[in-house]
Amino acid sequence: MDSVTIKAKGIYVTVDLAVGHLADMVVETGGRTLSPLHRAPWIDEPQGTIPADFPAGSARLSGDFLCAPFSRSDVEEAPLHGWPANSRWDLIDTWQRDGESGALFRLQRKVMGATVEKRLTLRDGHPFLYQEHGFIGGSGGISVAHHAMTVMAKGGRLAFSPKRIAATGSDPLEPDPTRGRFLLAYPAQTQDLTRFPTNDGGTLDLTKYAMDRRHEDFVTLVEAEHEGPGWTAVARAAEKDLVLVLKNPAELPVTMLWISNGGRDYAPWNGRHRGVIGIEDGRAAVxxxxxxxxxxxxxxxxxxxxxxxxxxxxxxxxxxxxxxxxDGNPPRDISVDGDKLAIEMADGSASELPFDGAFLREFTPL
Incomplete structure (x- = not known):
C-alpha cells in the first residue's frame, strides 16, 4: 500500500505512506473543485533525475507534512526535517461515524525515543482537514512544525492573524549566486509585514506574492497576543480561491514562510519550482x-x-x-463563532464556513 485516501462529503485527502506527506487534498464547493495544496513537479519523473543525496521527503515533496525536528537534524541523526518527513508511516485505524471520517497513522521509526502518531479527520460538508500529531513517551526535547504548501499560477495576496514581529536569520537559503538567489535581507526584522528589508536596501511586501522576481527566501512570523486562532489566508489570483491554515498559538507560536519562486537553479529544482509558499506553523527555531x-x-x-x-x-x-x-483579496479578520468560521473581508462583507470550533482550543492530551 503506497497511499491512503480518506473521504467525507465534499472533501478528500490522500496520504503518501512512504513519507507521511499529504499527497492531495480536494474540496468540492459551489460547483467547483478546489486543490489547495502543492505537489513538486519532479515527483512523477524518472528516479534518475533526482540527485542521489536528495532526502526522501524532498524527493516526494507535497501538500503538508510533519517536521520533527524542524530543519537540521543535528541532535539525533536523521535527514532534513527528521524521520517523520522522510520515512514510512503505517495505517493503524480508519473510521466513519456520525458524519465524520478519519484515519490514524504511526511512524515506523521513533523520534527521540517517542512513538509518533498522526490523526486526520474530515467532516461532512466541512471544507477543512483537521489534523493532530502526538509524541508518546521519549526523552529530551523536540522541535516541530507543519509544512503546508500551496502554489499560485499568477501570484496572490496574503493575510495573517496579528503578528508581533517578522524576522530572517543570519543566512539566506541560497547564498551562492551560481546556484540560486534571494531577495530579503539577512538578518533583518520588522513589525510591518508590508515593508520587510531587502538585500538591495529596499523593502518587500510580505502580504503580496508577486511572480516577477525569482527568489528563495525564509522568514519567521511571531504570533502576537490576541484572542482566537492563529491563521494564514492566501487569496490565489488565477485559482480564484482562498487557502486557509489555522492553529492554536499556544501550541505553535510561530509561522515560518518559505517563499519558493524559481530561486534554485540546481536539480531537481531547475528554476521551475515557482509560485510556491510554505506556511510552516511551528514550535521551533531553525x-x-x-x-x-x-x-x-x-x-x-x-x-x-x-x-x-x-x-x-x-x-x-x-x-x-x-x-x-x-476577487483575489484576502480576509481582514477570521474568527470562530460556535460551529462556524467567520470570515470578514476588507470591504466589510462577511461569510461563514462550517467549522469545528472546539478543535483548536487547548486540550488535555490522552
Whole structure:
C-alpha cells in the first residue's frame, strides 16, 4: 500500500505512506473543485533525475507534512526535517461515524525515543482537514512544525492573524549566486509585514506574492497576543480561491514562510519550482540543536520545543481548508463563532464556513 485516501462529503485527502506527506487534498464547493495544496513537479519523473543525496521527503515533496525536528537534524541523526518527513508511516485505524471520517497513522521509526502518531479527520460538508500529531513517551526535547504548501499560477495576496514581529536569520537559503538567489535581507526584522528589508536596501511586501522576481527566501512570523486562532489566508489570483491554515498559538507560536519562486537553479529544482509558499506553523527555531539551546525566540519568551517524557503525550493540532474567493483579496479578520468560521473581508462583507470550533482550543492530551 503506497497511499491512503480518506473521504467525507465534499472533501478528500490522500496520504503518501512512504513519507507521511499529504499527497492531495480536494474540496468540492459551489460547483467547483478546489486543490489547495502543492505537489513538486519532479515527483512523477524518472528516479534518475533526482540527485542521489536528495532526502526522501524532498524527493516526494507535497501538500503538508510533519517536521520533527524542524530543519537540521543535528541532535539525533536523521535527514532534513527528521524521520517523520522522510520515512514510512503505517495505517493503524480508519473510521466513519456520525458524519465524520478519519484515519490514524504511526511512524515506523521513533523520534527521540517517542512513538509518533498522526490523526486526520474530515467532516461532512466541512471544507477543512483537521489534523493532530502526538509524541508518546521519549526523552529530551523536540522541535516541530507543519509544512503546508500551496502554489499560485499568477501570484496572490496574503493575510495573517496579528503578528508581533517578522524576522530572517543570519543566512539566506541560497547564498551562492551560481546556484540560486534571494531577495530579503539577512538578518533583518520588522513589525510591518508590508515593508520587510531587502538585500538591495529596499523593502518587500510580505502580504503580496508577486511572480516577477525569482527568489528563495525564509522568514519567521511571531504570533502576537490576541484572542482566537492563529491563521494564514492566501487569496490565489488565477485559482480564484482562498487557502486557509489555522492553529492554536499556544501550541505553535510561530509561522515560518518559505517563499519558493524559481530561486534554485540546481536539480531537481531547475528554476521551475515557482509560485510556491510554505506556511510552516511551528514550535521551533531553525535546527534541532538551536531549538533546544539559546535562541532569539526563547529570549522573547517563545517556546521552541516540546518536552518528551515516559508516560507523557505531547500533542498539537492544525487545520487546512479551502474556500471560494473570486476577487483575489484576502480576509481582514477570521474568527470562530460556535460551529462556524467567520470570515470578514476588507470591504466589510462577511461569510461563514462550517467549522469545528472546539478543535483548536487547548486540550488535555490522552
Amino acid at each position: 535546527g534541532h540543536a538551536a531549538s533546544l539551546g539559546d535562541n532569539w525566540l526563547k529570549r522573547q519568551g517563545i517556546p521552541t520545543a516540546f518536552e518528551l517524557a515516559d508516560g507523557r503525550r505531547a500533542a498539537f493540532r492544525q487545520i487546512i481548508g479551502s474556500a471560494l474567493q473570486a
